[in-house]
Amino acid sequence: MKHHVTNREYWRSLEELADGPEIRGQIEKEFPGYDPEEIVALSRRSFMRLMGASLAMAGVTLSGCRRWPEEKLAPYTVTPKGRLPGVTEQYASIMELGGVSRPLLVTSFDGRPIKIEGNPSHPFSWTVEGKIGSADAMAQASVLELYDPDRSREVVYRTIEEPRVTNWESFRQALDAQLMKLRGTGGAGLAILSETTTSPTTLRLKARLLEAMPGAKWYEYEALSNDNETAGARTAFGQPLRTQLHLDKTAVVVSFDADLLGTHPAHTRYAADWSSRRRSADEGQMIRLYMAESCLSITGTVADVRLASKPSRIGLLLAALAAKLGVSGVAAPALSKEEETFIAAAASDLQNSGKLGAVAVGAHLAPQLHHLGHAINEKLGAIGSTVSLFSVPGDDRPTHLESISAFVSDAQAGRINTLIVFGGNPVYDAPADLSIVKAIAAVPMSVRLGLYEDETSLRCTWHVPRSHYLESWGDGRAWDGTVSVQQPMIEPLYDGKSVNEILALLIGEKVIDGDSLVRQTFAAMLPGGTEFEEKYRTILHDGLQSDSAAEMVSPQLLPGAHFSFPDSAPGSFEVRYQQSLGCYDGRFANSGWLQEMPDPITKMTWDNPAYLSKKDADDLDVETGDMVTLTLPGGSMDLPVYVLPGQPIGVIGLVLGYGRTCSGNIGNEIGFNVYPLRTIGTFFAADGVTATKAHKSYSLAMTQNHYLIDALGFEEREERTGGKFESGKLIHETTLVDFKADTNLFHRNTDGSMSLKQLFNPPMQFNDPHAWGMAVDMNSCIGCNACVIACQAENNIPIVGKEQVMRNRQMHWIRIDRYFKGEPEDPNIEVVYQPLMCQHCENAPCEQVCPVAATVHDSEGLNTMVYNRCIGTRYCSNNCPYKVRRFNYLDWQSKDPRGWAKPWLNIPDTQQREMVDKIKRMVFNPDVTVRMRGVMEKCTYCVQRIHGVQIAKGNIDVADSQNNPAARKINDGDIITACQQACPTQAIVFGDLNDPAAKVTQLQKNNRAYPILSELNTRPRTWYLAKVRNPADESEQPA
């Protein structure tokens, strides 16, 4: 019988669609007793009977349909005397990316993780500003990856003829047979190709494997790595060391292409430290950040002094600085006038700040530059002061490039007969000049453990599903070396296994469950007996092993170093590869949140065009959206152009991580895969590149400035935001010198015309019993998007897809407005970020125009949206001067973001109930309505969090609180909005304006605070703090 497909049903394979007996058998095996016809054919009576019985059974067993993880977890806040259904619980965990763990706190609702935040208990989060629980966008979006329906669900065996879905049992049999052979040869011929990890358990199992099978080989590869930094430390100090800057103590930092605040593995911490030295502008002191870079990075956009430079010039600049500071073994190169000015200013500032200065070198730069950087820091006396060096176990290994090259040559030489690929995606991202595909094909048995059946899986004989980090036990080390445990939040949805579990299988361990493997590791590190259990539970609870951070070392610089830098091929373009801020190296390509997250600087979504400076674009006669043909030594490719102000002239920026072919429905064929251009020799940057106009165009989806702005609009935009180093009506900014001279400068009328004094008292104060308000500090905002994703996860915000972003219908409740200041031709452009969410105007223009009173004010100053009253006239959005309202033009939750919206013939508001994938809907926050199509929505100041705290406080027993009546009082900091929580720089502060001591009240009284568009008398509750820059100035010495 042909199975009839309705458009509500998903099918997983053609076999299932055809409904053959084989697939019936499989379904029968997976869901015993499940008969699809029975459910469909159920009469009302039998349905009621079945439901009644189910509910009764659920009541009897108390565990009816729940999917509780059976393992023992230690809850973070609620004592485990009994779970409260409907009350979320938080668990500490980690996510490892590129061998560095990010400490996380996972919010779980009824057994399903729904939100990821940073772990404030982790020492890495302990900044001078307090314990900040911020996680970056990629970590926060990983919860969406967990519920990705495109993740691999089956063990697949691939023969030459065709792939065949099989099961774990047959995989184990095949593996056991192979291992029998391997054991006989001492493991010779076994190769592991893994992602980088610093997990103690994985390292322990690796050691055991290599011990059991000494002939086995272990290779590691990451497309983005910090190898050069370790290698540089090795040449400088004779040991592989990590560097950590202490920006909270630094007066002057000179960064050479090091994107400390954006892509560095420790960027959340760096951002927090840096922002504390920005906020101190109020005390007249600020860090000064010099940035010489070959792209426009997040760090570059907030640098006080920036120099756009070709990649090949970065080394010369560093050498020039070193020479100026008297580092031996380096000759001062010839610099241009502009470069000379930059280096002279940096050198004099560094000299004056002494050990409070620091130099940072980009992870992708050559080892000798890191060496030179260390030499400068040593010379300044910064090591031990603003720079610490430490060694993390696991870092002492061959570099990724060495390792992958060795793998390819070993495989091609036939030295490998069994290959296990743990994660990664080398077929997609390995250097183009290594024939990785041929290498894998040369291996008779190749096994891929992966979250997705991706490019690499297709080349291996076996694909086995990997469990997500939120589904499996593990451990890892943070950037500072602190050991943490990775706790599962949910049973593996698709029957995946972790790396540790497969390793244990390879070793032939008896116990192979992740929990026990991690316990064994900690059993070796912790005291035994009852004490162990207690300590281990503390580690689980806190999410870290206390005092396990790597120890600082103060090594001696090896003498006799000599540095020389070749000049680049003149007159041609250079290419600089950049990490995607959403997709990372491509592994997050199937995450809709990250694909639609606007790049902080370009505001680009769903694409990776080539970045060109205005001058180069003019020379090539191209504009944003035109295609160019790039010819590199490694190959040639057509790419669309994005004309990026601030892009160094002569440099083409290429973003990695796009153009996936096998990532899933979201990520396939999105953007352009530039890995085929990237060779070992040009792994980070390439020179001798030619670019020619391709006479084709391409549609790019940006959330700001979709179309090239005309001269009139450009002029007006500059008028409103202010020119370079000028304060504008919307963006207030000044320099530290001016601010110190006149701290009231932002309150002076500049044009004298727009300032309105209130002629009458507003009839309502909206302050009973609280007056919620917010302050956003533009001085510390780095545009990193952590808040955007936090808001998306917290508030069930859908993605809309590229076509819809091109129509400007993206739904983010918080957007980060990015303005460039200065001429587009100027490579040293100024950038300002202004996060904008609903301003909660006391005199809200949206409210008075809504014909059905669907948006109204509450007594505490919240501008609330009543979704089921809204009929969607969109008048509120038209009348909102901040344009922060978002309209559900289509049913975004039901719509395929890559396809067109289809008409829905059923009752309109039932679409989501029937259309949203059962797995995908598990990510929804149950405290927030999932909006139907046709209604308006917007930032609520996280009303669910406000009311959650209010209800919890209200529930505090009066009898209990008699001794302490203040127990029911809501204190400053009790309620934290999602964006505030995620913000690494604490630029967003929410609180009660009735409380004079509250941080938000203090901030709104700050001299830099102002409401935007206040001339419209909207009386917004969200205020902005002006930006203060600290440019190099002859008369001004750093504090």
Added chain:
Amino acid sequence: MDTTLLTSPAALEGLFAEARAQAAVIAATHDADNTSDDPRVRMPLVVGGKDFTSLTETIASVAEHPVPLGWYIGMAISLSLLGVLGLCVNYLILTGVGVWGNNQPVGWGFGIVNFVFWVGIGHAGTLISAILFLFRQNWRTGINRFAEAMTIFAVVCAGMFPGIHVGRAWMAYYMFPIPNQMQMWPNFRSPLIWDVFAVGTYATVSLLFWYVGMVPDLATFRDRSKGKIRQFIYGIFALGWNGSSRHWHRYERAYLLLAALATPLVLSVHSVVSFDFATAQLPGWHATIFPPYFVAGAIFGGFAMVLCLAIPAREFFGLKDIITKRHLDNMGKILLATGMMVGYSYLTEAFIAWYGGNPTEQFTFRNRAFGPYAWAYWTMMWCNVIAPQFLWSSKLRKNLAVLFIVAMFANIGMWFERFVIIVTTLTRDFLPSSWHSFTPTWVDLGTLAGSFGLFFTLFLLFCRFLPMVAMAEVKSVMPQAHAHGSHGLADAHRSDYRPDEHTNPDYDAPRGGGTLTSP
């Protein structure tokens, strides 16, 4: 000048007689040029030698004889467009407003542009019926019926858009003040609610006005009907009219009252529609000139549409003797006058933007004229301000082709006016970060075209089945209506003369030499 003319009653009478003779020739000539403004005589409003019988025959025959092929062709086109409308609206409601081109800053696009456009069209009918009636502009009788019909159909088109443009059309009834268990009322502060009332009242009163005025003519149709079905249907709608004096009396009173009721509505509806924009705070919308500016624009657009319908209709249905050149000439003059008012409003708006000193508003106006949508702005300026200037020339005004083209420009221009106001304002408001352009989709274009399908379907049905010209009213301005009516009044020869109930013969006496020289 021969001053004896002024002193000699005989000479004076000679002059008048000459003019009367000319008028009589015009009255008897088919499609005569009766546009003359000779002060000695009023030109006949019905020409071609029509009497009551032939007038009735001319008008009723449209509905009684088999319609020409052209009607079927027109109907086929209209119905196809109506089908497109049905398709687009269904697709819209089943899928979401996202099938239109509306986007983040541009919350209102074609939907509201079309709404305001059609409401504007709907103004001329009631103006002609009510205000010109109260001002005793007898020439209105030739065109009022189908101008009113046009009003009703335009309001039907307009009324559709607010209903379908909302995100949840199935909940649009929330906008009506229906008592409910939630005790939820609409937000009476919102201009959209005022719209609901204003358009609702306007539609109701216009419909009643139209229908009441049609009752005597429906009775004529009933009486002439051959078939039973026709007789029955027209009979129902004729409300038992039998032409008795009492019926006429009641009818005249009701008509006068409805005219008085409808007159303020002509001004109020578009004023209220303009509040949708004027009460908002967007620069480019927030302007106090909007109510009169919108009313003038609506009358301008409405008359343009009447012209666009009347010129072909009189040709097609043989109504040249009833809708005469004089009617078209008069409407051309109104088009010119209201076009000037609209032009004045544009200039005032721009002047105030500059004079008001609000930089955001100044930018909005610069952006309209020189920004990405400058083409729409200049289209509007050309169509609404420049094109009507040709009508200063009476020669061009009397050229029907020119008149038709100018009226067509005015229709296009008025649509673009709403597009400029709504879309260009929304594309660039306060924060440059949220600026974005607007591109319509095929559904937008299909809905616009489809709304014309709805309009013309209704209009063609009206032409086929209902009296296109108010026969009873036209008859009352024909000389035959005053066959016995001189009653010694000197002005009785004036063909459009309708004496007031209490006339004072002294006032109507010719003020010739006698009066001047009397002691």
